Amino acid sequence: MLEDDLLQSEMLAIWLRDAGHDVHCFPDARDFMRIVARESFDFFLLDSVLPELSGQDVLEWLRKDRNNDAPVVFVTARDAEEDVVAALNGGADDYIVKPLRHRELLARVEAVTRRGRTVGGEPLIEVGPYRFDLAHKQAQMDGLPLDLTEKEFDLAAFLFRNIGRLVSRGHLLEAVWGRNPMVATRTVDTHISRVRTKLELRPERGFRLAPAYNFGYRLERMEAEAGEDLATPD
Structure with a gap:
Protein backbone atom coordinates (compact mmCIF):
# COMPACT_ATOMS: atom_id res chain seq x y z
CA MET A 1 0.00 0.00 0.00
CA LEU A 2 1.31 3.43 -1.00
CA GLU A 3 -0.23 6.12 1.23
CA ASP A 4 1.59 9.16 2.64
CA ASP A 5 -1.02 9.97 5.32
CA LEU A 6 0.22 7.84 8.22
CA LEU A 7 -3.06 7.86 10.17
CA GLN A 8 -5.04 6.74 7.14
CA SER A 9 -2.39 4.20 6.24
CA GLU A 10 -2.62 2.68 9.72
CA MET A 11 -6.41 2.53 9.54
CA LEU A 12 -6.41 0.85 6.13
CA ALA A 13 -3.73 -1.59 7.25
CA ILE A 14 -5.90 -2.61 10.22
CA TRP A 15 -8.91 -3.16 7.96
CA LEU A 16 -6.91 -5.26 5.51
CA ARG A 17 -5.08 -7.29 8.17
CA ASP A 18 -8.33 -8.02 9.98
CA ALA A 19 -9.59 -9.39 6.64
CA GLY A 20 -6.62 -11.76 6.48
CA HIS A 21 -4.23 -9.84 4.23
CA ASP A 22 -0.53 -9.32 4.79
CA VAL A 23 0.06 -5.58 4.43
CA HIS A 24 3.21 -3.62 3.59
CA CYS A 25 2.83 0.14 3.98
CA PHE A 26 4.93 2.73 2.16
CA PRO A 27 4.58 6.50 2.73
CA ASP A 28 7.09 7.35 0.00
CA ALA A 29 6.88 6.52 -3.71
CA ARG A 30 10.63 6.00 -4.10
CA ASP A 31 10.78 3.45 -1.29
CA PHE A 32 7.72 1.72 -2.70
CA MET A 33 9.29 1.45 -6.15
CA ARG A 34 12.59 0.23 -4.75
CA ILE A 35 10.93 -2.65 -2.87
CA VAL A 36 8.45 -3.52 -5.62
CA ALA A 37 11.33 -3.76 -8.09
CA ARG A 38 12.69 -6.76 -6.20
CA GLU A 39 9.66 -8.26 -4.42
CA SER A 40 6.30 -9.58 -5.61
CA PHE A 41 2.88 -8.60 -4.26
CA ASP A 42 -0.65 -9.87 -4.84
CA PHE A 43 -2.19 -6.42 -5.31
CA PHE A 44 -1.48 -2.73 -4.84
CA LEU A 45 -3.45 0.05 -3.17
CA LEU A 46 -2.19 3.38 -4.53
CA ASP A 47 -3.02 6.86 -3.29
CA SER A 48 -3.33 9.40 -6.10
CA VAL A 49 -1.81 12.42 -4.32
CA LEU A 50 1.76 11.98 -3.07
CA PRO A 51 4.56 14.42 -2.16
CA GLU A 52 6.89 13.54 -5.04
CA LEU A 53 5.61 11.26 -7.77
CA SER A 54 1.85 11.03 -8.21
CA GLY A 55 -0.08 7.80 -7.94
CA GLN A 56 -0.59 8.03 -11.69
CA ASP A 57 3.20 8.13 -12.19
CA VAL A 58 3.65 5.06 -9.99
CA LEU A 59 0.86 3.25 -11.83
CA GLU A 60 2.52 3.98 -15.17
CA TRP A 61 5.84 2.71 -13.81
CA LEU A 62 4.21 -0.52 -12.63
CA ARG A 63 2.46 -1.21 -15.92
CA LYS A 64 4.99 0.01 -18.46
CA ASP A 65 8.45 -0.08 -16.88
CA ARG A 66 8.01 -3.15 -14.68
CA ASN A 67 5.36 -4.89 -16.81
CA ASN A 68 3.64 -5.72 -13.52
CA ASP A 69 0.06 -6.90 -14.03
CA ALA A 70 -0.87 -7.35 -10.35
CA PRO A 71 -4.28 -5.82 -9.57
CA VAL A 72 -4.24 -2.13 -8.64
CA VAL A 73 -6.92 -0.28 -6.68
CA PHE A 74 -6.47 3.47 -7.12
CA VAL A 75 -7.51 5.62 -4.15
CA THR A 76 -8.31 9.23 -4.95
CA ALA A 77 -9.87 12.32 -3.41
CA ARG A 78 -10.63 13.50 -6.94
CA ASP A 79 -13.90 12.29 -8.38
CA ALA A 80 -13.78 14.27 -11.63
CA GLU A 81 -14.47 12.07 -14.65
CA GLU A 82 -11.15 12.85 -16.32
CA ASP A 83 -9.17 11.80 -13.21
CA VAL A 84 -11.03 8.51 -12.86
CA VAL A 85 -10.80 7.69 -16.56
CA ALA A 86 -7.08 8.54 -16.58
CA ALA A 87 -6.46 6.07 -13.75
CA LEU A 88 -8.47 3.32 -15.42
CA ASN A 89 -6.92 3.89 -18.82
CA GLY A 90 -3.52 3.93 -17.14
CA GLY A 91 -4.00 0.36 -15.98
CA ALA A 92 -5.86 0.55 -12.67
CA ASP A 93 -8.29 -2.33 -12.09
CA ASP A 94 -10.59 -0.23 -9.94
CA TYR A 95 -10.80 3.06 -8.08
CA ILE A 96 -12.28 4.26 -4.79
CA VAL A 97 -13.11 7.88 -4.06
CA LYS A 98 -12.37 9.13 -0.55
CA PRO A 99 -13.68 9.12 2.15
CA LEU A 100 -13.09 5.37 2.21
CA ARG A 101 -15.66 2.98 3.61
CA HIS A 102 -14.59 -0.15 5.40
CA ARG A 103 -16.77 -2.76 3.71
CA GLU A 104 -16.54 -1.15 0.29
CA LEU A 105 -12.74 -1.18 0.42
CA LEU A 106 -12.64 -4.85 1.36
CA ALA A 107 -15.22 -5.72 -1.30
CA ARG A 108 -13.23 -3.93 -4.01
CA VAL A 109 -9.99 -5.61 -2.93
CA GLU A 110 -11.72 -9.00 -2.93
CA ALA A 111 -13.11 -8.33 -6.40
CA VAL A 112 -9.78 -7.41 -8.01
CA THR A 113 -7.84 -10.22 -6.36
CA ARG A 114 -10.35 -12.94 -7.18
CA ARG A 115 -8.78 -15.45 -9.52
CA GLY A 116 -10.23 -16.89 -12.70
CA ARG A 117 -11.55 -13.83 -14.49
CA THR A 118 -12.41 -15.50 -17.76
CA VAL A 119 -15.55 -17.31 -18.75
CA GLY A 120 -13.92 -20.75 -18.44
CA GLY A 121 -12.96 -22.33 -15.13
CA GLU A 122 -15.20 -23.79 -12.45
CA PRO A 123 -18.23 -25.64 -13.88
Whole structure:
Protein backbone atom coordinates (compact mmCIF):
# COMPACT_ATOMS: atom_id res chain seq x y z
CA MET A 1 0.00 0.00 0.00
CA LEU A 2 1.31 3.43 -1.00
CA GLU A 3 -0.23 6.12 1.23
CA ASP A 4 1.59 9.16 2.64
CA ASP A 5 -1.02 9.97 5.32
CA LEU A 6 0.22 7.84 8.22
CA LEU A 7 -3.06 7.86 10.17
CA GLN A 8 -5.04 6.74 7.14
CA SER A 9 -2.39 4.20 6.24
CA GLU A 10 -2.62 2.68 9.72
CA MET A 11 -6.41 2.53 9.54
CA LEU A 12 -6.41 0.85 6.13
CA ALA A 13 -3.73 -1.59 7.25
CA ILE A 14 -5.90 -2.61 10.22
CA TRP A 15 -8.91 -3.16 7.96
CA LEU A 16 -6.91 -5.26 5.51
CA ARG A 17 -5.08 -7.29 8.17
CA ASP A 18 -8.33 -8.02 9.98
CA ALA A 19 -9.59 -9.39 6.64
CA GLY A 20 -6.62 -11.76 6.48
CA HIS A 21 -4.23 -9.84 4.23
CA ASP A 22 -0.53 -9.32 4.79
CA VAL A 23 0.06 -5.58 4.43
CA HIS A 24 3.21 -3.62 3.59
CA CYS A 25 2.83 0.14 3.98
CA PHE A 26 4.93 2.73 2.16
CA PRO A 27 4.58 6.50 2.73
CA ASP A 28 7.09 7.35 0.00
CA ALA A 29 6.88 6.52 -3.71
CA ARG A 30 10.63 6.00 -4.10
CA ASP A 31 10.78 3.45 -1.29
CA PHE A 32 7.72 1.72 -2.70
CA MET A 33 9.29 1.45 -6.15
CA ARG A 34 12.59 0.23 -4.75
CA ILE A 35 10.93 -2.65 -2.87
CA VAL A 36 8.45 -3.52 -5.62
CA ALA A 37 11.33 -3.76 -8.09
CA ARG A 38 12.69 -6.76 -6.20
CA GLU A 39 9.66 -8.26 -4.42
CA SER A 40 6.30 -9.58 -5.61
CA PHE A 41 2.88 -8.60 -4.26
CA ASP A 42 -0.65 -9.87 -4.84
CA PHE A 43 -2.19 -6.42 -5.31
CA PHE A 44 -1.48 -2.73 -4.84
CA LEU A 45 -3.45 0.05 -3.17
CA LEU A 46 -2.19 3.38 -4.53
CA ASP A 47 -3.02 6.86 -3.29
CA SER A 48 -3.33 9.40 -6.10
CA VAL A 49 -1.81 12.42 -4.32
CA LEU A 50 1.76 11.98 -3.07
CA PRO A 51 4.56 14.42 -2.16
CA GLU A 52 6.89 13.54 -5.04
CA LEU A 53 5.61 11.26 -7.77
CA SER A 54 1.85 11.03 -8.21
CA GLY A 55 -0.08 7.80 -7.94
CA GLN A 56 -0.59 8.03 -11.69
CA ASP A 57 3.20 8.13 -12.19
CA VAL A 58 3.65 5.06 -9.99
CA LEU A 59 0.86 3.25 -11.83
CA GLU A 60 2.52 3.98 -15.17
CA TRP A 61 5.84 2.71 -13.81
CA LEU A 62 4.21 -0.52 -12.63
CA ARG A 63 2.46 -1.21 -15.92
CA LYS A 64 4.99 0.01 -18.46
CA ASP A 65 8.45 -0.08 -16.88
CA ARG A 66 8.01 -3.15 -14.68
CA ASN A 67 5.36 -4.89 -16.81
CA ASN A 68 3.64 -5.72 -13.52
CA ASP A 69 0.06 -6.90 -14.03
CA ALA A 70 -0.87 -7.35 -10.35
CA PRO A 71 -4.28 -5.82 -9.57
CA VAL A 72 -4.24 -2.13 -8.64
CA VAL A 73 -6.92 -0.28 -6.68
CA PHE A 74 -6.47 3.47 -7.12
CA VAL A 75 -7.51 5.62 -4.15
CA THR A 76 -8.31 9.23 -4.95
CA ALA A 77 -9.87 12.32 -3.41
CA ARG A 78 -10.63 13.50 -6.94
CA ASP A 79 -13.90 12.29 -8.38
CA ALA A 80 -13.78 14.27 -11.63
CA GLU A 81 -14.47 12.07 -14.65
CA GLU A 82 -11.15 12.85 -16.32
CA ASP A 83 -9.17 11.80 -13.21
CA VAL A 84 -11.03 8.51 -12.86
CA VAL A 85 -10.80 7.69 -16.56
CA ALA A 86 -7.08 8.54 -16.58
CA ALA A 87 -6.46 6.07 -13.75
CA LEU A 88 -8.47 3.32 -15.42
CA ASN A 89 -6.92 3.89 -18.82
CA GLY A 90 -3.52 3.93 -17.14
CA GLY A 91 -4.00 0.36 -15.98
CA ALA A 92 -5.86 0.55 -12.67
CA ASP A 93 -8.29 -2.33 -12.09
CA ASP A 94 -10.59 -0.23 -9.94
CA TYR A 95 -10.80 3.06 -8.08
CA ILE A 96 -12.28 4.26 -4.79
CA VAL A 97 -13.11 7.88 -4.06
CA LYS A 98 -12.37 9.13 -0.55
CA PRO A 99 -13.68 9.12 2.15
CA LEU A 100 -13.09 5.37 2.21
CA ARG A 101 -15.66 2.98 3.61
CA HIS A 102 -14.59 -0.15 5.40
CA ARG A 103 -16.77 -2.76 3.71
CA GLU A 104 -16.54 -1.15 0.29
CA LEU A 105 -12.74 -1.18 0.42
CA LEU A 106 -12.64 -4.85 1.36
CA ALA A 107 -15.22 -5.72 -1.30
CA ARG A 108 -13.23 -3.93 -4.01
CA VAL A 109 -9.99 -5.61 -2.93
CA GLU A 110 -11.72 -9.00 -2.93
CA ALA A 111 -13.11 -8.33 -6.40
CA VAL A 112 -9.78 -7.41 -8.01
CA THR A 113 -7.84 -10.22 -6.36
CA ARG A 114 -10.35 -12.94 -7.18
CA ARG A 115 -8.78 -15.45 -9.52
CA GLY A 116 -10.23 -16.89 -12.70
CA ARG A 117 -11.55 -13.83 -14.49
CA THR A 118 -12.41 -15.50 -17.76
CA VAL A 119 -15.55 -17.31 -18.75
CA GLY A 120 -13.92 -20.75 -18.44
CA GLY A 121 -12.96 -22.33 -15.13
CA GLU A 122 -15.20 -23.79 -12.45
CA PRO A 123 -18.23 -25.64 -13.88
CA LEU A 124 -20.87 -23.86 -11.79
CA ILE A 125 -21.55 -20.31 -10.62
CA GLU A 126 -24.26 -19.72 -8.02
CA VAL A 127 -24.94 -16.21 -6.73
CA GLY A 128 -28.23 -15.39 -5.03
CA PRO A 129 -31.11 -16.53 -7.27
CA TYR A 130 -28.79 -17.07 -10.26
CA ARG A 131 -27.17 -20.32 -11.37
CA PHE A 132 -24.83 -20.72 -14.35
CA ASP A 133 -23.87 -24.19 -15.58
CA LEU A 134 -20.73 -23.41 -17.58
CA ALA A 135 -20.30 -26.93 -18.92
CA HIS A 136 -23.73 -26.96 -20.57
CA LYS A 137 -24.16 -23.17 -20.93
CA GLN A 138 -27.47 -23.18 -19.10
CA ALA A 139 -28.64 -20.37 -16.82
CA GLN A 140 -31.39 -20.28 -14.20
CA MET A 141 -33.03 -17.57 -12.12
CA ASP A 142 -35.09 -18.62 -9.09
CA GLY A 143 -34.82 -22.20 -10.33
CA LEU A 144 -36.34 -21.40 -13.72
CA PRO A 145 -34.39 -21.59 -16.99
CA LEU A 146 -33.33 -18.36 -18.67
CA ASP A 147 -33.53 -17.96 -22.43
CA LEU A 148 -30.10 -16.54 -23.25
CA THR A 149 -28.12 -16.56 -26.47
CA GLU A 150 -24.60 -17.99 -26.28
CA LYS A 151 -23.00 -14.53 -26.05
CA GLU A 152 -25.55 -13.35 -23.49
CA PHE A 153 -24.74 -16.40 -21.38
CA ASP A 154 -20.98 -15.83 -21.68
CA LEU A 155 -21.37 -12.15 -20.80
CA ALA A 156 -23.62 -12.84 -17.80
CA ALA A 157 -21.29 -15.58 -16.51
CA PHE A 158 -18.27 -13.29 -16.87
CA LEU A 159 -20.01 -10.48 -14.98
CA PHE A 160 -21.01 -12.79 -12.13
CA ARG A 161 -17.47 -14.18 -11.89
CA ASN A 162 -16.26 -10.60 -11.55
CA ILE A 163 -19.05 -9.30 -9.34
CA GLY A 164 -18.06 -6.03 -7.70
CA ARG A 165 -15.20 -5.44 -10.15
CA LEU A 166 -15.17 -2.66 -12.72
CA VAL A 167 -14.50 -4.14 -16.17
CA SER A 168 -13.86 -2.16 -19.32
CA ARG A 169 -15.72 -2.59 -22.59
CA GLY A 170 -12.44 -3.76 -24.13
CA HIS A 171 -12.03 -6.42 -21.45
CA LEU A 172 -15.60 -7.59 -21.99
CA LEU A 173 -15.09 -7.72 -25.74
CA GLU A 174 -11.94 -9.80 -25.42
CA ALA A 175 -13.40 -12.16 -22.80
CA VAL A 176 -16.69 -12.82 -24.60
CA TRP A 177 -16.03 -12.19 -28.29
CA GLY A 178 -12.26 -12.76 -28.43
CA ARG A 179 -9.79 -10.61 -30.33
CA ASN A 180 -12.12 -9.80 -33.19
CA PRO A 181 -11.53 -6.33 -34.69
CA MET A 182 -14.87 -6.55 -36.50
CA VAL A 183 -16.86 -6.45 -33.25
CA ALA A 184 -17.69 -2.90 -32.13
CA THR A 185 -17.82 -1.76 -28.51
CA ARG A 186 -21.47 -0.89 -29.10
CA THR A 187 -22.08 -4.64 -29.22
CA VAL A 188 -21.14 -4.78 -25.53
CA ASP A 189 -23.67 -2.07 -24.65
CA THR A 190 -26.42 -3.86 -26.58
CA HIS A 191 -25.74 -7.19 -24.89
CA ILE A 192 -25.43 -5.52 -21.47
CA SER A 193 -28.90 -4.08 -21.94
CA ARG A 194 -30.32 -7.50 -22.87
CA VAL A 195 -28.62 -9.25 -19.95
CA ARG A 196 -29.83 -6.57 -17.52
CA THR A 197 -33.40 -7.06 -18.74
CA LYS A 198 -33.45 -10.86 -18.95
CA LEU A 199 -31.78 -11.32 -15.54
CA GLU A 200 -33.80 -8.50 -13.96
CA LEU A 201 -30.64 -6.91 -12.56
CA ARG A 202 -32.34 -4.18 -10.54
CA PRO A 203 -31.70 -2.88 -7.00
CA GLU A 204 -35.04 -4.26 -5.80
CA ARG A 205 -33.78 -7.68 -6.89
CA GLY A 206 -30.54 -7.12 -4.97
CA PHE A 207 -28.24 -6.42 -7.92
CA ARG A 208 -27.20 -3.44 -10.01
CA LEU A 209 -25.43 -3.51 -13.37
CA ALA A 210 -24.16 0.03 -13.67
CA PRO A 211 -22.08 1.89 -16.28
CA ALA A 212 -18.92 3.68 -15.15
CA TYR A 213 -18.40 6.89 -17.12
CA ASN A 214 -17.29 5.99 -20.65
CA PHE A 215 -15.15 3.08 -19.44
CA GLY A 216 -17.23 -0.02 -18.78
CA TYR A 217 -19.57 -1.67 -16.31
CA ARG A 218 -19.73 -3.03 -12.78
CA LEU A 219 -22.15 -5.68 -11.51
CA GLU A 220 -22.80 -4.95 -7.85
CA ARG A 221 -24.65 -6.88 -5.19
CA MET A 222 -26.66 -4.37 -3.18
CA GLU A 223 -26.09 -4.23 0.58
CA ALA A 224 -27.21 -1.92 3.37
CA GLU A 225 -24.89 1.04 3.74
CA ALA A 226 -25.86 2.03 7.25
CA GLY A 227 -23.28 1.88 10.01
CA GLU A 228 -20.19 1.76 7.81
CA ASP A 229 -16.99 3.24 9.19
CA LEU A 230 -15.33 6.10 7.37
CA ALA A 231 -11.67 6.87 6.97
CA THR A 232 -10.79 10.54 7.04
CA PRO A 233 -9.68 11.85 3.62
CA ASP A 234 -6.48 13.74 3.01
